[in-house]
Each structure stands twice: as C-alpha cells, then as structure tokens.
Amino acid sequence: MSEQKEKGFSAYLKEQNIELTFDRIGIKALGAMAHGLFASLLIGTIINTLGNLLKFPFLNEIGAYATAGTGAAMAVSIGYALQAPPFVLYSLVAVGQAANKLGGAGGPLAVFFIALIAAFCGMLVSKRTRIDLIVTPFVTIVVGVTAAYFLAPPIGAFASWIGNIIIWATEMRPFIMGILVSAIMGIVLTLPISSAALAAALGLVGLAGGAAHAGCCAHMIGFAVASYRENKIGGLAAQGLGTSMLQIPNLLKKPVLWIPAVVASIINGPVATVVFRLKQNGPPISSGMGTSGLVGPIGVITGWYTPSEQALAHGEVAMIPTAMDWIGLIMVSVVIPAVVAWIVSEIMRKKEIIEPGDLKIEV
Structure with a gap:
C-alpha cells in the first residue's frame, strides 16, 4: 500500500512538473537567482553610480526603482527556472519582496529557500480547480509570505553571521x-x-x-x-x-x-x-x-x-x-x-x- 501511495505521489509530482532534483534546485534555480539579482540590484547600483558621477538625479531615480524590485526579481527568476506555471510565477513577486525585506542583509538566501517553498506549494495546486485564478495565487502568496515571516529572519541572520565571520577573518x-x-x-x-x-x-x-x-x-x-x-x-x-x-x-x-x-x-x-x-x-x-x-x-x-x-x-x-x-x-x-x-x-x-x-x- 505504501509503495502504491509513493508511486501515486511521484506520478502526481511528475504531472505537475515538480522535480526535486539537485540539477533543477541547486543549479538552475540558484543560478537563476543570480540573474534576478543582476537584473535588479546590480544594474540598479551601476545606474545609480552613473547618476552620482554625472550629477544626473534622474539616473539615481531609475537606479532606485531597479533596486527596489530586488526581492521580486530573484523570486520570479527562481520560479522561471523551476518552470512554474504563470499564476505561480506572478505570485512569487509578493513572496520575493516579503522574504527579501524580512531576511535583512541575508535576504538573497532567504528568498531562495522561501521562493522554493512557495513555488512548490503553488505548483501542487496549479490547474487543479476551476477557480485556478484564485486558488493558485492564494496558496502561493499565503504560504510564501507566511514562511517569510517565520523563516526569513533566522535564515537571513544565519547567512549574515557566516558572511560576517568571513569578512572579519579576512581583515584579521x-x-x-x-x-x-x-x-x-x-x-x-x-x-x-x-x-x-x-x-x-x-x-x-x-x-x-x-x-x-x-x-x-x-x-x-x-x-x-x-x-x-x-x-x-x-x-x-x-x-x-x-x-x-x-x-x-x-x-x-x-x-x-x-x-x-x-x-x-x-x-x-x-x-x-x-x-x-x-x-x-x-x-x-x-x-x-x-x-x-x-x-x-x-x-x-x-x-x-x-x-x-x-x-x-x-x-x-x-x-x-x-x-x-x-x-x-x-x-x-x-x-x-x-x-x-x-x-x-x-x-x-x-x-x-x-x-x-x-x-x-x-x-
């Protein structure tokens, strides 16, 4: 009976295009997160620096808008790498913003884990009801933001702690x-x-x-x-x-x-x-x-x-x-x-x- 249930759940995951593999999570999703950072925080910082050097405040405003979307860009990039369906992907915007803000200096690591949780839960229910427009975003956002409230602060603090040790040790x-x-x-x-x-x-x-x-x-x-x-x-x-x-x-x-x-x-x-x-x-x-x-x-x-x-x-x-x-x-x-x-x-x-x-x- 347990083997049949396991096969049934595995088949369900496959049907929902959910792959719990190192390739998709540890390589593709992590790499995609870096792309999201590049397209928001990094490029925004470059634009902001140009604004400072050229004394052109409008560039600073553009840079500020780009960096403000950092959490969302990371989460959506992760969802894209996981091949999340549209309603899950769009809903990750709110999840990424929450996780990045609550994760503090260690926000990127918090976004990574919480976006995975939210995307997984959203993909589990995606296209399984006639009101997918409501169910999938609701599950993705509620699960993701709730997870962010409880998990982002400790994950962010842990990442910052490790980073601070490396920075301190390098100075010493x-x-x-x-x-x-x-x-x-x-x-x-x-x-x-x-x-x-x-x-x-x-x-x-x-x-x-x-x-x-x-x-x-x-x-x-x-x-x-x-x-x-x-x-x-x-x-x-x-x-x-x-x-x-x-x-x-x-x-x-x-x-x-x-x-x-x-x-x-x-x-x-x-x-x-x-x-x-x-x-x-x-x-x-x-x-x-x-x-x-x-x-x-x-x-x-x-x-x-x-x-x-x-x-x-x-x-x-x-x-x-x-x-x-x-x-x-x-x-x-x-x-x-x-x-x-x-x-x-x-x-x-x-x-x-x-x-x-x-x-x-x-x-």
Whole structure:
C-alpha cells in the first residue's frame, strides 16, 4: 500500500512538473537567482553610480526603482527556472519582496529557500480547480509570505553571521583568508553552481569581496589564457568574459586541468588582500562574478564611489581611487591570473600533463 501511495505521489509530482532534483534546485534555480539579482540590484547600483558621477538625479531615480524590485526579481527568476506555471510565477513577486525585506542583509538566501517553498506549494495546486485564478495565487502568496515571516529572519541572520565571520577573518588574517576565499570562490565559479548567488547570500564585501573577486577572475582569465592554443580568440572571449564553466566537460574527464587556474587563484587572493588591499564594496553579487561581462571590476569601481548597504554596514566609505587602486584592480582582475595560469599551463604541457586538445571547448 505504501509503495502504491509513493508511486501515486511521484506520478502526481511528475504531472505537475515538480522535480526535486539537485540539477533543477541547486543549479538552475540558484543560478537563476543570480540573474534576478543582476537584473535588479546590480544594474540598479551601476545606474545609480552613473547618476552620482554625472550629477544626473534622474539616473539615481531609475537606479532606485531597479533596486527596489530586488526581492521580486530573484523570486520570479527562481520560479522561471523551476518552470512554474504563470499564476505561480506572478505570485512569487509578493513572496520575493516579503522574504527579501524580512531576511535583512541575508535576504538573497532567504528568498531562495522561501521562493522554493512557495513555488512548490503553488505548483501542487496549479490547474487543479476551476477557480485556478484564485486558488493558485492564494496558496502561493499565503504560504510564501507566511514562511517569510517565520523563516526569513533566522535564515537571513544565519547567512549574515557566516558572511560576517568571513569578512572579519579576512581583515584579521588577510594572507591566509585571501588564499582560502579566492581558491574556494574560484572553484565554485567554475562548477555548475552560482558563485554570484553564494557571494550575494553571504554578503561578501570589503577585503573578503576583493579576495572572492580575485579567485573568480583567476579561474575565468586563467582558463581563457591556458586554453588559448586550443580555443584562440573565440575561446578567450567566451571564458574570459563569459564563464569558465565551459571547461566542465574537460575537467570531469581530467581534473588535473584545474591546476593552472587554482594556482592562479591561490596567488591572486593574497596579492589582492595584502599587496593592493583591494576591496569590493559594490553589491555583494559582484564579488562572485569575476570578469563575466566585466561585472566584477565594475562592482569594485561602483564600490569606490557608491558603497553598497552591506559595505556601509561594515564601516566602508566612499573614496576617490588612487593610481595604485586602478593598478591593483587591473593586476588582480587580468594580469596576475593571465601570467600565472600561462606559466603553470606551459610547464604542465612540457611535462605532457596537459596534452593537445585537453582544454578544447565548443564555442
């Protein structure tokens, strides 16, 4: 009897297009959340910074409207990745706004979990009644906002606590934490999960944000340069300005190919935190973007002129960058990853650890 019920429930989930898999939840939904952040908070911050630099208040108003929709944009993006039906998707606007507000500084992580709960419940009842127009939005919003009231504050507080520890530890031990944060974030960026969402959820700013930026750049630029022989200009742009995830098929077959990028991140991290004291004080999502669309460097620049709320909360202030700040940004974002990864990859090629075609990607 229990097996029949299990089969019946599984069949019902399949019929409602509900997949409780790591691919849909841990990869697609988490990555989509980062897209929602990009299309609201990040782009709004960039527009706001332009308004400040150009002394054009209308741009500041546009930026404010964009950032105000952050919670909704994240939740809708998650729902879209889950292939939620229309009434569930639209209803996630209210759920995302509530979860983001109640989650405080750790809002992105709260939105992620609560949007999943609300979408799941909404999809369970979607198109099952003749009054779907009422039932599905009602269930999605009531369940989602109720969950936000009870779960968003502790989830947000936990995310902020972890992020604060990382930020504090990086300030106290910039060399060691520079290595650890850079290496870990670089690896996460290359894996099929979202480093941008992780950085946003933990609120990584300041030196910790700089270390995360260093690691992400090391993997993107590192793989782009190390694989130049195979992929030429197209591969350089696809990985250096797109994503190093393109190397995943090659890394699964031969994990040793990760060495040039990992070594670059290990070196680049402490250079960022100790030598240049590079801080990423823009939106935390920028800390996990690297050179993808130049979002990481742009985040550092906007953080100089218009620090994010998370950065301000940690005592960071607006500044006028010096020549050394610009040099540090260029060195950490491009030069050091390129040089280190190229040297290591050439040594590995001479020792035949990397063979011709190992790093070839489909562009």
